[in-house]
Amino acid sequence: xxxxxxxxxxxxxxxxxxxxxxxxxxxxxxxxxxxxxxxxxxxxxxxxxxxxxxxxxxxxxxxxxxxxxxxxxxxxxxxxxxxxxxxxxxxxxxxxxxxxxxxxxxxxxxxxxxxxxxxxxxxxxxxxxxxxxxxxxxxxxxxxxxxxxxxxxxxxxxxxxxxxxxxxxxxxxxxxxxxxxxxxxxxxxxxxxxxxxxxxxxxxxxxxxxxxxxxxxxxxxxxx
Amino acid sequence: xxxxxxxxxxxxxxxxxxxxxxxxxxxxxxxxxxxxxxxxxxxxxxxxxxxxxxxxxxxxxxxxxxxxxxxxxxxxxxxxxxxxxxxxxxxxxxxxxxxxxxxxxxxxxxxxxxxxxxxxxxxxxxxxxxxxxxxxxxxxxxxxxxxxxxxxxxxxxxxxxxxxxxxxxxxxxxxxxxxxxxxxxxxxxxxxxxxxxxxxxxxxxxxxxxxxxxxxxxxxxxxxxxxxxxxxxxxxxxxxxxxxxx
Ligand code: HEM
Ligand code: FES
Numbered sequence: 001x002x003x004x005x006x007x008x009x010x011x012x013x014x015x016x017x018x019x020x021x022x023x024x025x026x027x028x029x030x031x032x033x034x035x036x037x038x039x040x041x042x043x044x045x046x047x048x049x050x051x052x053x054x055x056x057x058x059x060x061x062x063x064x065x066x067x068x069x070x071x072x073x074x075x076x077x078x079x080x081x082x083x084x085x086x087x088x089x090x091x092x093x094x095x096x097x098x099x100x101x102x103x104x105x106x107x108x109x110x111x112x113x114x115x116x117x118x119x120x121x122x123x124x125x126x127x128x129x130x131x132x133x134x135x136x137x138x139x140x141x142x143x144x145x146x147x148x149x150x151x152x153x154x155x156x157x158x159x160x161x162x163x164x165x166x167x168x169x170x171x172x173x174x175x176x177x178x179x180x181x182x183x184x185x186x187x188x189x190x191x192x193x194x195x196x197x198x199x200x201x202x203x204x205x206x207x208x209x210x211x212x213x214x215x216x217x218x219x220x221x222x223x224x
Numbered sequence: 225x226x227x228x229x230x231x232x233x234x235x236x237x238x239x240x241x242x243x244x245x246x247x248x249x250x251x252x253x254x255x256x257x258x259x260x261x262x263x264x265x266x267x268x269x270x271x272x273x274x275x276x277x278x279x280x281x282x283x284x285x286x287x288x289x290x291x292x293x294x295x296x297x298x299x300x301x302x303x304x305x306x307x308x309x310x311x312x313x314x315x316x317x318x319x320x321x322x323x324x325x326x327x328x329x330x331x332x333x334x335x336x337x338x339x340x341x342x343x344x345x346x347x348x349x350x351x352x353x354x355x356x357x358x359x360x361x362x363x364x365x366x367x368x369x370x371x372x373x374x375x376x377x378x379x380x381x382x383x384x385x386x387x388x389x390x391x392x393x394x395x396x397x398x399x400x401x402x403x404x405x406x407x408x409x410x411x412x413x414x415x416x417x418x419x420x421x422x423x424x425x426x427x428x429x430x431x432x433x434x435x436x437x438x439x440x441x442x443x444x445x446x447x448x449x450x451x452x453x454x455x456x457x458x459x460x461x462x463x464x465x466x467x468x469x470x
Contacts, residue, residue, distance in 0.1 A: 006424075006464075006468050009427055009428065009431055009464075010397070010399075010427065010430070010431050010435075010436070010437040010438065011427055011438075011460070011461055011464045011465070012464075012468075013437060014437055014438060014461070015461070015465060079437050082436060082437065083394070083395035083396075083397075083436040083437055083439075085329060085434075086328060086329050086330070086395055086396040086397070086434055086435055086436035087327055087328055087329065087394075087395070087396040087436070088329050089327050090327070091293060091296060091324055091327055092230070092232075092243055092322060092324060093293075093295055093296035093322040093324070094296045095295065095296035095297050096443070097297055097298075097392050097443045097446035097447045098443075098446055099297070099301075100297060100301055100302065100303050100446065100447070101303045101304075101445075101446035101447070101451075102446075103442060103445050103446050103451075103453070104441065104442045104443050104445065104446035105440065105441055105442040106441040106442065106443050110439060110440075110441050111394070111441075113439070176440075179440075180439070180440040183440040183454070183457070183458050183461070184438075184440065184461060185461065185462075185465075186458045186459065186460075186461035186462030186463075186464075186465060187458065188455045188458030188459070189455075190455070193455070
């Protein structure tokens with residue numbers, strides 16, 4: 001079979017969605033680890049961010065991230081549209097089947113993937129405009145002072161609220177997303193699947209809590 | 225007991241349909257759901273009206289003919305049961321019950337509650353068989369198959385092809401049906417030889433019929449009258465991806 005055709009099949013598409021989704025999750029883990037250096041103070045944070053943005057390899061990494069993002073979005077949006085046409089006539093009454101059998105994994109999170117994904121996209125654009133393409137402050141050493149930028153941004157409580165909302169949205173996306181990706185890869189066993197689901201949810205909670213902590217912490221600093 | 229029904233009526237394929245209200249009197253709690261509809265239909269026939277069309281055959285949960293969406297759930301409220309196995313004692317007196325056909329682009333309505341499920345037959349025809357000549361039935365112990373493997377193949381083979389999985393899926397996907405067939409054939413040595421070809425062809429047919437993709441929600445498993453788990457879908461994904469790199 002031609003791989004290109006295989007990757008546009010229902011299973012191949014979900015494989016790509018899972019692959020790009022999980023790669024983005026790995027990026028989030030690395031991103032959070034780096035951001036937590038903010039707590040260590042301006043020097044640690046600015047030196048870390050300088051070493052990132054002054055490394056020529058960063059352009060390759062950024063292009064890769066963009067490609068992952070675009071592929072994830074193109075595939076999910078296309079699949080969402082195809083899924084809608086698979087049921088042209090809606091039901092007059094619709095109930096979740098977990099009412100009769102709790103084996104179902106359907107959750108609020110799993111039913112809102114396209115919505116939480118779309119909000120995430122808007123968030124990422126705002127996030128890049130605010131930080132990456134935001135005001136350029138310099139430290140005394142002459143490197144970019146992202147610490148000062150972050151302090152300035154999160155001194156505004158509305159902005160902190162907006163961030164917390166977006167982290168909640170991503171929490172929902174990954175609550176279903178991470179373990180769903182395992183199933184899309186075909187990873188499953190009676191012993192491991194329940195453990196995968198709970199580990200995935202734990203990772204999701206830790207990611208959302210970590211990313212949620214930073215705006216709050218920064219706001220508290222800016223108040224002092 | 226008396227129940228009020230809201231039933232989808234549609235005169236033929238492609239025709240516009242609508243929900244019509246009926247009242248079913250003299251319903252005995254021990255009647256099956258389909259018997260209740262029989263009684264309603266006898267009444268309609270007596271009045272010279274068109275009876276409500278619905279599919280059924282064995283009426284004991286083994287043939288896969290019946291299939292209604294009862295109050296928003298395919299095959300109604302009972303876990304691990306078909307529509308014909310649901311009894312009226314599950315409902316309360318003067319309750320309103322909504323009855324709709326299975327809905328999917330690949331399952332067009334033929335009349336009222338009857339849908340065309342031949343898309344499933346075409347998925348089977350695309351690869352849901354063993355075509356290698358395996359000879360006569362071998363001596364019982366000459367072809368050892370581990371007990372858990374045999375059990376798993378047997379559990380998957382329980383699929384009666386009713387289509388409730390499609391009806392329950394928000395994407396009208398046929399992954400549970402297709403994967404059950406792929407598992408029950410692929411796990412056994414006779415079916416192993418065609419495992420890669422089978423999964424590629426059946427998935428291509430399934431996609432071509434206009435079913436959706438799998439969002440891994442497992443509503444299909446929850447409504448399946450044979451309680452076939454979505455671990456079958458994981459196996460199908462595995463087989464499919466494995467077949468690609470071969
Ligand atoms: C940081 C960004 C993102 C991450 C980490 C992420 C992660 C994931 C993961 C792990 C999955 C599960 C894959 C699977 O079910 O096999 C997923 C599914 C999905 N993603 Fe994302 N995603 C992100 C952004 C987006 C965006 C921007 C959109 C759309 C505009 C989106 C839409 C979807 C949809 C609709 C699904 C569900 C697919 C289905 O129904 O099976 N995601 N995502
Ligand atoms: S009529 Fe045969 S399964 Fe219901």
